[in-house]
Amino acid sequence: MKAAHPVIKSLALGTMGFLYLPLFGVAVYSVNKAEKGLLWKGFTLDWYLQLFSNEWILSTALNTLALAVVSTLIATVLGTLVAIGINRFPWSKKANSMLDIMLHIPVVTPDIIMAGALVVAFGLLRVLSNVFEPGMFDMIIAHITFQIAFVALVVRSRLMSIGHDVEEAARDLFATNWYVLRRVMIPLMLPGVVAGAMLAFTLSLDDFVLSFFTAGPDSQTLPLYIYAAVRKGVTPEIHALSTLVVLITVVLVVGAERMSRKKEAC
Amino acid sequence: MMKRNKDKNLSVHNVVKTFGSVNVLKEVNQEVRAGEFFTLLGPSGCGKTTLLRIIAGLETPTTGKVVLGDEDITPLPAAKRHVNMVFQSYALFPHLTIYENVAFGLRSRKIDPAEITRRVEDGLEMLRLGAMKDRLPHQLSGGQRQRVALARALVNEPDILLLDEPMSALDAKLRAQVQEELRRLQRKLGTTFIMVTHDQDEALVCSDRIAVMSDGSIIQCGTPEEVYDYPRNRFVAEFLGAANLMKAKAYNGGVSTELGTLHMNKPPDWTEGLVAIRPEWVKIRDSRPEQNGVLATVEDIVYRGNHFDLMLSPGGLRVRTNSYKHFKAGDQVWLELSAGDLVALEN
Amino acid sequence: MPNRLFIWRGELTTRGSLTKRGLSFLSSGMLWLALFLIVPTLVFMALSFADRGEYGEIIWKFTVENYQRLMGYSVFGWTPDYLYILWRSVVVAGLTTLISVLLSYPLSFFIASRPPRSRYLWLTLVIVPFWTNMVIRAYAWFLILAPELPFAKVAAFLGLVPSGSALYPSPIAVYLGMVSMFLPFVTLPLYSSVERLDWSLVEAAQDLYSSRTRVFFKAILPQTLPGLSVGVVLTFVPAMGTFIVPDLLGGAKYMLVGNLIQQQFGASRDWPFGAAVSMALMILTMISLQLYRRRGEEIELL
Numbered sequence: 001m002k003a004a005h006p007v008i009k010s011l012a013l014g015t016m017g018f019l020y021l022p023l024f025g026v027a028v029y030s031v032n033k034a035e036k037g038l039l040w041k042g043f044t045l046d047w048y049l050q051l052f053s054n055e056w057i058l059s060t061a062l063n064t065l066a067l068a069v070v071s072t073l074i075a076t077v078l079g080t081l082v083a084i085g086i087n088r089f090p091w092s093k094k095a096n097s098m099l100d101i102m103l104h105i106p107v108v109t110p111d112i113i114m115a116g117a118l119v120v121a122f123g124l125l126r127v128l129s130n131v132f133e134p135g136m137f138d139m140i141i142a143h144i145t146f147q148i149a150f151v152a153l154v155v156r157s158r159l160m161s162i163g164h165d166v167e168e169a170a171r172d173l174f175a176t177n178w179y180v181l182r183r184v185m186i187p188l189m190l191p192g193v194v195a196g197a198m199l200a201f202t203l204s205l206d207d208f209v210l211s212f213f214t215a216g217p218d219s220q221t222l223p224l225y226i227y228a229a230v231r232k233g234v235t236p237e238i239h240a241l242s243t244l245v246v247l248i249t250v251v252l253v254v255g256a257e258r259m260s261r262k263k264e265a266c
Numbered sequence: 267m268m269k270r271n272k273d274k275n276l277s278v279h280n281v282v283k284t285f286g287s288v289n290v291l292k293e294v295n296q297e298v299r300a301g302e303f304f305t306l307l308g309p310s311g312c313g314k315t316t317l318l319r320i321i322a323g324l325e326t327p328t329t330g331k332v333v334l335g336d337e338d339i340t341p342l343p344a345a346k347r348h349v350n351m352v353f354q355s356y357a358l359f360p361h362l363t364i365y366e367n368v369a370f371g372l373r374s375r376k377i378d379p380a381e382i383t384r385r386v387e388d389g390l391e392m393l394r395l396g397a398m399k400d401r402l403p404h405q406l407s408g409g410q411r412q413r414v415a416l417a418r419a420l421v422n423e424p425d426i427l428l429l430d431e432p433m434s435a436l437d438a439k440l441r442a443q444v445q446e447e448l449r450r451l452q453r454k455l456g457t458t459f460i461m462v463t464h465d466q467d468e469a470l471v472c473s474d475r476i477a478v479m480s481d482g483s484i485i486q487c488g489t490p491e492e493v494y495d496y497p498r499n500r501f502v503a504e505f506l507g508a509a510n511l512m513k514a515k516a517y518n519g520g521v522s523t524e525l526g527t528l529h530m531n532k533p534p535d536w537t538e539g540l541v542a543i544r545p546e547w548v549k550i551r552d553s554r555p556e557q558n559g560v561l562a563t564v565e566d567i568v569y570r571g572n573h574f575d576l577m578l579s580p581g582g583l584r585v586r587t588n589s590y591k592h593f594k595a596g597d598q599v600w601l602e603l604s605a606g607d608l609v610a611l612e613n
Numbered sequence: 614m615p616n617r618l619f620i621w622r623g624e625l626t627t628r629g630s631l632t633k634r635g636l637s638f639l640s641s642g643m644l645w646l647a648l649f650l651i652v653p654t655l656v657f658m659a660l661s662f663a664d665r666g667e668y669g670e671i672i673w674k675f676t677v678e679n680y681q682r683l684m685g686y687s688v689f690g691w692t693p694d695y696l697y698i699l700w701r702s703v704v705v706a707g708l709t710t711l712i713s714v715l716l717s718y719p720l721s722f723f724i725a726s727r728p729p730r731s732r733y734l735w736l737t738l739v740i741v742p743f744w745t746n747m748v749i750r751a752y753a754w755f756l757i758l759a760p761e762l763p764f765a766k767v768a769a770f771l772g773l774v775p776s777g778s779a780l781y782p783s784p785i786a787v788y789l790g791m792v793s794m795f796l797p798f799v800t801l802p803l804y805s806s807v808e809r810l811d812w813s814l815v816e817a818a819q820d821l822y823s824s825r826t827r828v829f830f831k832a833i834l835p836q837t838l839p840g841l842s843v844g845v846v847l848t849f850v851p852a853m854g855t856f857i858v859p860d861l862l863g864g865a866k867y868m869l870v871g872n873l874i875q876q877q878f879g880a881s882r883d884w885p886f887g888a889a890v891s892m893a894l895m896i897l898t899m900i901s902l903q904l905y906r907r908r909g910e911e912i913e914l915l
Contacts, residue, residue, distance in 0.1 A: 007719075008719045008722050008723055009723055011716070011719035011720070011723075012719045012720045012722070012723030012724070013723070015716045015717075015719065015720050015796070016720070016738065016739075018716075018792075018793060018796075019739070019742050019793055019796060019797070020738075020742070021757055022750060022753030022754050022756065022757055022793065023742065023745070023749075023750065023753055025753055025756040025757050026749070026753045026756060029756060038756070038759055038761040038762065039761075078641055078642040078645055079642060081638050081639070081641055081642055082638070082639055082641075082642030082643060084638050085635050085636070085637075085638030085639035085640075085642070085643075086639065088622075088635070088638075089631055089632075089634070089635030089638070090621060090631065091635070099639075099643075102643070102646060102651075105650065106646075106650060108846070108850055108898070108902060109850075109895075109898065110850060110851055110853060110854025110855075110871070110894060110898060111851075111854065112854045112856060112871050112874055112875065112891070112894075113654075113657075113854065113874075113891045113894060113895055113898075114650070114654075115878075116657060116874060116878060116887055116888065116891050117650075117653035117654045117656070117657040117891075118649065118653055119878055119884075120653060120656055120657050120660055120884060120888070121649070121652070121653035121656060121657075123884075124656065141649055142649075144645065144649075145645065145646065145649045145650055148642055148645060148646060149646070152642065163355075164622050165353055165355050165357035166357050166358075166359055166360075167622045167623060168324050168344070168353070168357065168622055168623040169351075169353055169357035169358075169359075170359075170370070170374075170623070171324075171343065171344045171345045171622070171623030171624060172322060172323075172324070172344045172345075172349075172350055172351050172371075172419075172623065173350065173370050173371035173374055173418070173419075173422070174345050174346075174371055174374045174375050174422075175345060175370075175374040176345065176374070177624065179374050183370075183374075184359060187361045188360070188361055202744055205746075206744065206745075206746050206747070208746070208747055208748055208857060209856070209857075212875075213878060222746075223746050223747075223748045223749075226746070226748050226749060226752070227748045227752075227857070227861075230748070230752040230755065230861065231861070234752065234755055234756070238752075242746075242749040242752075242753070245745075245746055245749060246741075246745050246746075246749060249741065249744050249745050249746070250741050252744075253737070253740060253741055253744045254737060254741075257737060257740075323620065323623075324620060324623055325620055326618065326619050326620050341618075341625075342625075343620055343623065343624060343625035344620070344623045345623070
């Protein structure tokens, strides 16, 4: 394609700058010696070191991770099964579009509505059993609920691109049900399942709204911690924490992109 | 007693296939002889691919049966039939190497590894794929992928090899080459090949016999010459190439047309109908021929490299010739429509 | 219909056994969604018609009071406060989407004009903020809009804010936050359409029309419509429901629907009213989705 007009180029670069300016600001001030205010007082990594000795932050980080791992595992299994169920079987047009709508609901609904509905549901279920008190259990359930849809959509998309010719070819070549599954379907599906899992994982790590509504006193996650902290006032420590979170996100996202690109070759 | 693979005839009896309210195959009856290259030819939607899939075991007929040798294979799914297919999209396993792709049908039956190696190596060799055996499908060209699909099917030594529009994804030049290769391959192996295509050139080049299909039925079945030179009706005549069609009335052991009275070796059994003659069979004469002569005016000349197409009037006649005489529009020529080359079409 | 044998994807089976197998795959996931998504939403809908007791508990008695309140009718006469919040949410979401679209086009063209290798790099640069935590991206503006930095100083100079104070909380800060938050949501789908643009059509249009805008509307816009539609829906709907950005950057006075709902589940402890407001938001969401379905083709969201 031809080169871009200079006006377009400057608009584009300006937009990129606009996107990154705030994050850049946070990163810069995370290494600023000054405890308050915005005057530059010298470079330091003290704030980062302080993070690692902050017990509360460490346990919050652990919570966030545990929540993400558990919910991702369960959601990936459930989501993959759903995707197979939708794509690999002959449902009527009506059934297919109903299933499709059900899968898209969590994706398009504003998460605050989902959060509200879950708060109410848990509130009512609490009457039946104590386990539904706000806390980790509720959060895991909330996360899984929206992750399933994302995983299912990603895996379904992968299944669609696999097509059914290869399945018929495998059977034409004398394969039994199990052989087709083991030698053809599972290897071909796997990149999609992994991509779905990574998507779910990142969504869980990042989630604020659902966690906010379902968290209990002992089950803080990093986004919630940061939110509570900045309402009181920004500190360099928070900047350090945020910069770390962003860096980890970058690593995860780039890693996931790399992996999906490699497997795309298949 | 076990018959050799190569001796089994295939026959379909009264096969009907409906998809919902659509009747795709209407009481098809046909026999395919062992060792022949048989082609199902027809336009899209005529049911040829459905029939192929029914033979493969990928589709069940609504009614009717499929018999291979002396065994009724109708109730058997594809995995239990000793028939293999080359798919239109080739359907190669994208995550397996060429070697593993070709070995698939052998491994799935748990054939002895030494035997697998031998057969796969032979198959790769026969289709000139030796150098690619460790590559992945996406690294190969279209033509190479087609050969892999062929090898993958043939290593299983099937009773019948089915091919679904095998050349539709190839470019024109490659297609011509592959057509001839396919024919040679079939001759060499002696395996029955059943091919589905909408391309009449392909059918004419490769086949021992062609079945022309339209709208769920086989209209005519015969050798390429029979089907081309003596088409049964208008559909077959027009589908297999250009044809000169003339309205005619039966007359005196021949026909009477707007071009005059024409004698025919095989006169029609109708009173009114169509008569056809291929453009290549219309001969150009220096003077009025003894029989079946027509004086025509050249309307247009189309140069096609190794021959000319002349469009003449009256009758909108089309003549194909590689005569070195130079024609120009307005010339008058004598044409001979030989009595032996005219065909009466069924109504 | 008799349970006949038929062949599905090469396997000989019956309709009945396929249905059974298919349902077994679907059941666990769908059951979960039914239990923790569908049912709660239905209960939530029902809740919007319930009453609130003195101490914040729910009284299951049918009433339309919540909706009346939403519409502005209460014992104190008619106030359009809540309707205004709904309206403001639509406007903010709409403007955010519009500005994001206006910025996304040049950005997409720019990336598409890069050599293939660096395109990937630029896209990653757009994707990274997309995946970064919303809270971080929102509060990061605190720094940029702080009184010490030039932006706030310029605004003070122009008289927009009192001298010495930060540029937040304010509507401007909210818009800045919203656009920076949602820009990638538009850019990514739009880019995939822009990448596939047939430039020969654009060149033909340039021959036909002298004005740049006409070329855009006749040749570029129609071709990019699929990606644009996806981007608009993915931005407008969530934007209406955000509450972090207005909460952190807008302050208590600049409420959007999201803040209103959150308040009912927090300080105000009025779940039925919260449910009613959520339903209103749900209806707005449905309307936007319907408009999208009418306009755009069936695009894969993921």
